Amino acid sequence: MLKNYETVFIMTPVLSDEQMKEAVAKFQKMLKDKGAEIVHEDHWGLRKLAYPIQKKTSGFYHLIEFKAEGNIIQDLEVAFKRDERVIRFLTVALDKHAVAYNEKKRLNKAAAAAAEPVAEA
DSSP: EEEEEEEEEETTTTTTEEEEEHHHHHHHHHHHHHHOOOEEEEEEEHHHHHHETTTEEEEEEEEEEEOTTTTHHHHHHHHHHTTTTTTEEEEEEEEHHHHHHHHHHHHHHHHHHHSOOOOOO
């Protein structure tokens, strides 16, 4: 049975834009190859860390929400641990309330974006 998961990982700030996108693509491909369905992604960009990690004070944050079998999580986390570009990660299983909240949040964001007036040139 497929369960809903959300994983956030932080990549080292010394990466170029290209290296960061390559790392994200690697994890997306791994999930898809193992049969996961990616529901939503959000790139939060470069953010300040709450506390230094490996003497770094900022990192690139990326969130992936997906549906998958439970056994994929262990493989994904091993891949995070082996990749020196990832300095922290967290994967959580989402219950039905969290899934509903995320969907509602995305709909509100899309509605707000659609309601913004278009600047005329």
